[in-house]
Amino acid sequence: MTTENLLQGVNVFLIGMMGTGKTTVGKKLAQRLNYRFFDTDVLIEKVTKQSITNIFATQGEETFRDLESQVLSELSSCTKSVIATGGGIVLKSINWSYLHHGLIIWLDAPVSVLNKRLAKNTTRPLLQETDLQLKLQSLLEERHSLYAQSDLQIIIDQHQTPNDVVDQILQLVPTVIQPKFNISQELN
Ligand SMILES: Nc1ncnc2c1ncn2[C@@H]1O[C@H](COP(=O)(O)OP(=O)(O)OP(=O)(O)O)[C@@H](O)[C@H]1O
Ligand SMILES: O=C(O)C1=C[C@@H](O)[C@@H](O)[C@H](O)C1
Numbered sequence: 001m002t003t004e005n006l007l008q009g010v011n012v013f014l015i016g017m018m019g020t021g022k023t024t025v026g027k028k029l030a031q032r033l034n035y036r037f038f039d040t041d042v043l044i045e046k047v048t049k050q051s052i053t054n055i056f057a058t059q060g061e062e063t064f065r066d067l068e069s070q071v072l073s074e075l076s077s078c079t080k081s082v083i084a085t086g087g088g089i090v091l092k093s094i095n096w097s098y099l100h101h102g103l104i105i106w107l108d109a110p111v112s113v114l115n116k117r118l119a120k121n122t123t124r125p126l127l128q129e130t131d132l133q134l135k136l137q138s139l140l141e142e143r144h145s146l147y148a149q150s151d152l153q154i155i156i157d158q159h160q161t162p163n164d165v166v167d168q169i170l171q172l173v174p175t176v177i178q179p180k181f182n183i184s185q186e187l188n
């Protein structure tokens with residue numbers, strides 16, 4: 001059975017640290033699965049008509065986290081969607097009740113890789129004006145046990161392209177989903 005058929009329209013939520021590729025990989029995964037693609041960060045910016053940087057600066061992280069939960073709650077009622085989440089989605093316990101509506105996949109890349117990818121980035125407020133490597137390390141320490149509550153961990157190395165990561169996901173999803181047997185067929 002293909003991974004697409006196995007999923008039976010169930011949403012896929014991508015979680016993980018900033019820079020692991022949730023947005024980049026999520027778009028490609030959605031294409032491969034014939035799913036829609038959503039990104040909680042992008043939706044927050046659309047709904048508020050403000051950048052994430054601006055929300056953090058003018059209203060603070062707590063307001064951002066509330067918006068994030070609202071957006072996730074709306075998305076959890078969709079089907080056939082790949083949803084790239086913000087790196088901090090795992091922090092609020094209410095978010096887990098929404099994430100568990102779908103299959104939760106943790107993209108896990110080493111801090112050294114994230115550091116290289118995000119070195120020049122200016123759109124992630126938690127990473128500005130700080131030692132990037134140290135900040136990434138401390139965020140990962142704080143969040144590791146939360147990310148580990150995912151259904152599936154995808155370990156990514158520095159050589160893997162986004163398409164390689166998609167291939168790895170499609171290969172591993174069947175290891176965590178049982179095919180649903182068709183009971184109605186048995187009853188006829
Ligand atoms: N497998 C990869 N190989 C090389 N570069 C990658 C890979 N995946 C993502 N990138 C690059 O790393 C950067 C961060 O990727 P992306 O924005 O997809 O991460 P994210 O997990 O969505 O981060 P955030 O939590 O902040 O939204 C981008 O510039 C992207 O092009
Ligand atoms: O890891 C985080 O806390 C964040 C990650 C980004 O995706 C954004 O959601 C925001 O910059 C915060």
Ligand SMILES: [Mg+2]
Nearest residue numbers: 022023041084
């Ligand atoms: Mg993203």
